[in-house]
Amino acid sequence: MLRDAALVAGKDLRLEARSRVALNQVAPFALLVLMLFAFALDPDRGILARVTPGLYWVAVLFSGLLAVQRAFAVESTDGVADALRLSGLDPAGVFLGKVAAVAVQLLALEVLLGLGVVVLYGADPSSVALLVPTCLAATLGLAAAGSVYGILAAGLRVRETLLPLLLLPVLAPVLIAATSAFESALGGFPGEGWRWLGLLVVFAALYTGLGLATFGVLLEDG
Amino acid sequence: MNDGTSSPGTRVLGALTLIGMAVLLAFALVISPADETQEETVRMFYVHVPTALVAFGAFFLTVAASVGYLLRRSEGWDVMAGASAEVGAVLLAATLVSGMLWGRVTWGVYWTWDARLTLTALLFVLVLGYLAVRRLPLERERRSRLAAVVGLLLGPATVACHYATTWWRTLHQGPTITTADAKMDGTMLFTFFLGMVVFGLLYVWLLVHRFRVLWLEHRVEDLGLDEAIAERRREAVGVS
Numbered sequence: 001m002l003r004d005a006a007l008v009a010g011k012d013l014r015l016e017a018r019s020r021v022a023l024n025q026v027a028p029f030a031l032l033v034l035m036l037f038a039f040a041l042d043p044d045r046g047i048l049a050r051v052t053p054g055l056y057w058v059a060v061l062f063s064g065l066l067a068v069q070r071a072f073a074v075e076s077t078d079g080v081a082d083a084l085r086l087s088g089l090d091p092a093g094v095f096l097g098k099v100a101a102v103a104v105q106l107l108a109l110e111v112l113l114g115l116g117v118v119v120l121y122g123a124d125p126s127s128v129a130l131l132v133p134t135c136l137a138a139t140l141g142l143a144a145a146g147s148v149y150g151i152l153a154a155g156l157r158v159r160e161t162l163l164p165l166l167l168l169p170v171l172a173p174v175l176i177a178a179t180s181a182f183e184s185a186l187g188g189f190p191g192e193g194w195r196w197l198g199l200l201v202v203f204a205a206l207y208t209g210l211g212l213a214t215f216g217v218l219l220e221d222g
Numbered sequence: 223m224n225d226g227t228s229s230p231g232t233r234v235l236g237a238l239t240l241i242g243m244a245v246l247l248a249f250a251l252v253i254s255p256a257d258e259t260q261e262e263t264v265r266m267f268y269v270h271v272p273t274a275l276v277a278f279g280a281f282f283l284t285v286a287a288s289v290g291y292l293l294r295r296s297e298g299w300d301v302m303a304g305a306s307a308e309v310g311a312v313l314l315a316a317t318l319v320s321g322m323l324w325g326r327v328t329w330g331v332y333w334t335w336d337a338r339l340t341l342t343a344l345l346f347v348l349v350l351g352y353l354a355v356r357r358l359p360l361e362r363e364r365r366s367r368l369a370a371v372v373g374l375l376l377g378p379a380t381v382a383c384h385y386a387t388t389w390w391r392t393l394h395q396g397p398t399i400t401t402a403d404a405k406m407d408g409t410m411l412f413t414f415f416l417g418m419v420v421f422g423l424l425y426v427w428l429l430v431h432r433f434r435v436l437w438l439e440h441r442v443e444d445l446g447l448d449e450a451i452a453e454r455r456r457e458a459v460g461v462s
Contacts, residue, residue: 166351166354217371
């Protein structure tokens with residue numbers, strides 16, 4: 001199963017390395033979102049600094065949505081879905097591979113956005129001990145839930161509108177928990193943040209488990 | 223065959239529900255006393271809590287029926303999951319509306335972002351997403367399979383929503399009935415249980431009807447398909 005996962009993840013990352021869609025389109029989009037927030041909220045540092053954690057995670061969520069959509073769009077054209085089914089790869093392995101590939105891209109995006117909020121919004125990233133595990137747990141949750149709904153909506157004509165409707169409410173707990181953890185880390189009282197990190201870990205574990213259990217059923221569709 | 227989706231059983235059920243509603247209204251609005259702290263607004267309780275609990279029950283049936291569908295792949299489980307989610311959505315909407323009105327009176331605002339309210343709103347949106355999946359223009363078996371997986375995911379959200387007041391410190395009050403030291407007036411307790419029974423009956427009544435309607439919708443789909451196949455056949459015969 002892990003070998004299959006590595007194969008799928010490797011394939012997706014190679015695809016990204018060659019097509020550079022995430023690099024050339026999703027990453028600039030994420031930065032653009034940060035700039036739009038600054039325009040909308042009046043670049044008065046006072047407001048921006050207070051709402052930085054929320055804006056950061058909303059930006060991650062929106063650009064992550066694009067990354068998930070992209071990751072599954074490549075599986076739904078040219079009969080790739082059938083090929084994937086016929087390949088004999090373990091569905092759980094395919095799921096883990098997809099999650100890993102999406103998570104790697106999301107982490108890269110988060111680093112970029114992190115630099116963005118430090119430079120543009122003047123955030124202070126000194127509580128690394130809390131920020132990094134929060135990012136990791138939130139990313140795993142985003143990637144796992146995103147992969148479950150991504151494969152579900154892939155290949156449907158209404159996928160662009162259906163995926164956000166299904167995925168965003170599911171990801172709301174991640175947004176809430178990650179924002180709260182970031183708030184306490186950036187605000188200089190990291191003690192509060194650990195409970196939220198716990199919630200992120202539970203969420204990630206829950207959706208990884210659900211994905212492993214249901215991916216076989218979801219892959220049956222063409 | 224009769225013209226509607228009713229049968230002698232559902233007519234009795236419907237009559238019981240309506241009579242029960244009338245009795246519940248009498249108890250909730252007139253007979254039960256006002257609360258010491260909440261005064262008259264406590265009467266909201268007899269609608270708000272039963273609709274919420276019955277809605278949670280409805281979503282659990284959706285989750286269970288989704289599991290049933292994934293294991294057995296039979297149409298009945300699929301239709302059951304859909305019907306239960308639809309009725310649950312209506313009940314949850316009633317919970318939200320009654321809660322907002324109650325909140326306006328006791329907290330001064332319609333809405334506040336505490337854990338219970340947030341999770342209820344999320345659960346509602348999740349159910350709407352589930353119902354959207356059920357309306358996708360797809361082959362039925364594929365749609366049922368997708369819906370079953372999405373339905374499964376309602377489970378954790380419902381559990382989190384139900385225990386929100388226990389897990390987080392919330393403005394919304396926690397469990398009142400099951401707490402041991404709760405001193406509730408006998409009439410109030412009776413009215414609450416009556417509310418549970420009546421909204422439970424309402425749920426079952428609507429569920430049976432929705433089940434039958436969805437089942438018939440599937441039959442209509444089949445008819446359309448059979449018709450189309452027959453038409454193609456006739457064309458083929460006409461050519462040769």
